[in-house]
Amino acid sequence: MDLDVTSVALFASKYEFSTRVPTVERQVQRRSARLFLVNMQLNTHDADRCDSVVELEDRDAHQAVPAAEEDVKQDTNGNRYGWRFWIIFTGLALSALLSGLEGSIMATALPTILADLGAGENYVWVMNIYFLTRHPLYGQLADLWGRRWLMISSVAIFTAAGAISGTAQTTSQLLAGRGLQGIGAGGINMLVDLIICDLVPLRDRGSKTALLFGLMTVASAVGPLVGGALASRPGMWRWIFYLNLPTGAAALLILFVFLRVRKPGDGGGDDATTTVPSARHQLLRRIDWVGNALLIASTTLVQYVLTYAGSRYAWGSAAVIGPLCGGLALLVVFALCEGSPRLCPHPVVPGRVAGNRTSAAALVVSFNHALLAVWVMYFLPVYLQAVRGSTPRRAGAQLLPVVFAFPAAAAGVGAVMARTGGWFRAAHFGGLLVLGVGVGCCSLLGPGGGDAPWVVLEVVVAAGLGAVMPALLPAVQAELREADAAASTAAWAFVRSVGTIWGVSVPAAVFNNRFAELVGRVGDAGAREALGEGGAYEHASKAFVESFASEETRRQIVRVYADSLKRMWQIGVVFAGVSFVAVFFERPVKLRKELETDFGLEKETKSADGGEAAEAKAAQVGAGKGPNGVVRE
Structure with missing residues (x-):
């Protein structure tokens, strides 16, 4: 039931909020006001009932001030992270390593896997489906049901899906396993970042995420080495997926034992409907089903175009124009729906996130x-x-040069951000400049020359990527409330997921189109047939090139590969340039030191049981019962 004018006036007169009120007192005010509003929604005709709830919550909440002070406003010394935090961090790191290693280990093994299963031009979907199944739905689920079981279930799904992919005998079975892995990885990637946001103040998040991504980078660099070693032996590529099983089991054990964080209904939070126990169907109504469906449909259609345009279908054909227009139209409809409170009362990407200038620019970056x-x-x-x-x-x-450059750059930038609190804009400028120069210089690589050029360029590109990485999420959240942590983290994770998809399909489309233009330079008809229609990536191996006896044919194939890659690197510079321009729209915001969260560790917040009891009693009073559960007439 909607609040009437009298209820709103009573609320406004009873509670006045000010940003100058100490953090704990402000939390007490929010909690009391929240229960007051919920009670008015439940039964607006009984003002006495509401007053009793507010007084009850006010008294119990003030008794919990010491515990709240510890949870809400942390000090800034280096001793606030205890052993429990670091064990949880280890579990999160293992979970992130699962996802990161899975993505990188396929880089060198994918051609071998595709050749073994006969995937042909469908190779792109083996990677795309892994990322298409990720979406921002996890952000809303985490706010409604909490982080713990959602995180555990995501790791379990990912681990089980690895077994499915490893036993695949056909491309369809592999795609099914990869799709399930993508669902699990989507939850892992978003929830790891979100849980860190719940436990670490904004200013320190750069250093913690830098440490996390540094570990992931090591895994990402080792992944191709492991993948290449396994792919070199017949049938051993299946162990790429089986390796997830022990790591996933270890992560599940740590998370199950130590990841004890508050969930909705345990108290705190700015949203009354999030923290007051609700029926399951009421929670489901708070999920933006329409927005998620539109976003997934539009992303899939655009991805279809990027996958097959220029290789299977001509760019001007109806098979390309139709899905492209449909995908873009659905994207416009999604934006309109998300901006309409009537169509999407609980948007998956709130306007306060997408409409904030700094957040929007950081999402582009x-x-x-x-x-x-x-x-x-x-x-x-x-x-x-x-x-x-x-x-x-x-x-x-x-x-392997990436192993040294990326973590070093990320750790350095993260440390500076933690110390200065407002360096993310400079990190974006510097990192993107280095990245753009490195990607552009990759277009100069050819079949000749020594090893020094590509080694130096790997270091330059990795340093640019590493310098930008720890400054991304803090920039998105710099001007937002902590209550928007889930929504902003989910939007950030989804944007990066779409970027990851395009990171495979866009260069693949450029590479395939350019290769199709140049493959006529190869004199051998059998080589042209094998490399045509999207077969260039599948056959990008030393074994394929050396399978031709003619030295001239081998030289022609290598030259076509080099020239096709040159065009691809040149297009990559454009994306780096767009990001560099977007940084100009970011505001130089000082990152806050205090952490105000409603999803802290249970040990730190369970001492506030008075608040929990008050909320339970509030539900009784609002339902027509007295403070002791006795039904009132």
């Missing part, structure tokens, strides 16, 4: 950063194997 990171990691192995003549194992080892 995040999208292009994810795109270029995957772009580099998936097509450097093509250069190393098809142009430089490296085996999959050697190509994996040749990506």
Whole structure:
């Protein structure tokens, strides 16, 4: 039932909020006002009932002030992270490693897997479906049902899906397993960042995420080496997926035992409907089903176009124009629905997130950063194997310079951000400049020359990516409330997920189209047939090139690969340039030190049981019962 004018006036007169009120007192005010409003919604004709609830909550909440003070406003010394935090962080890191390693280990092994299963031009979908199944729905689910079980279930789904992918005998079975892995990975990636937001103040998030992504980068660099080693032996590529099982089991054990964080209904929070126990159907109504469906449909249609335009279908054909127009139209409808309170009362991407200038600019940077990171990691192995003549194992080892450059740059920028509190804009400018120069110089790589050029460029590109990484999420959240942590983190994770998809499909489309233009230079008819219609990526290996006896044919194939990659790197510079321009729209905001969260560790907040009891009694009073549960007439 909607609040009437009298209720709103009573609320306004009884509670006055000010940003100058101490954090704990402000939390007490919010909690009391929240229960007051909920009670008015439940039964607006009984004012006495509402007053009793407010007095009860006010008294119990003030008794919980010491516990709230510890949870809401943390000090800024270096000792606030205890052993329990670091064990949880280890569990989160293992979970993130599952997802990160799975993405990178496929880089060098994918051609071998596709050749074994006969995937042909559908190779892009083996990667795309892994990222298409991620969406921002997890943000709303985390706010409604909490972080703990959603995180545990995501890791469990990902681990089980690894077994499905490992036992796949056909491309369809592999796609099914990869799709389930994507569902689990989507939850892992979003919830890892969200839980860190719940436990770490905004100013320190850069350093913690830098540490996390540093570990992931090591795994991402080791992944191609492991993938190449396994792919070098017949049938051993299946262990790429089986390796997830012990790591996933360890992560599940740590999370199950130690990840004890508050959930909705335990108290706190700015949204009354989030923290007051509700029926399951009421919670389901708070999910933006329409927005999620529109977003997934539009993303899939655009992805279909990027996958097949220029290789299977001509760019001007109805098979390309139709899905492209449909995808863009659905994207416009999504934007209109998200901006309408009537159509989407609980939007998956709230207007206060997408409409904030700094947040919107940071999301653009995040999208292009994810795109270029995957772009580099998936097509450097093509250069190393098809142009430089490296085996999959050697190509994996040749990506090791990334291990040193990315974590070093990320750790350095994260430390400076934690110390200064407002350096994310400079990190974006500097990192994107280095990244753009590195990607542009990759277009100069050819079949000749020594190892120094590609080693230096790997370091330059990785340093640029690493410098930007820890400044992304803090920039998105810099001007937002802590209550928007889930929505902003979900939007950030989804934008990066779409960027990751495009990081495979966009360069693949450019590469395939350019290769189709140049494949006529190859004199051997059998080679032209194998490399045509999207087969260039599948055959990007030393073994394929050396399968031709003619030295001239081998030289022609290598030259076509090098020239096709050159065009692809040139297009990559455009995306880096767009991100660089977007940084000008970010405001130089000082990152806050205090953490005001409603999803802290249970041990730190369970001492506020008075608040929980008050909320339970509030529900009784609002339902027509007295404070002791006795039904009132």
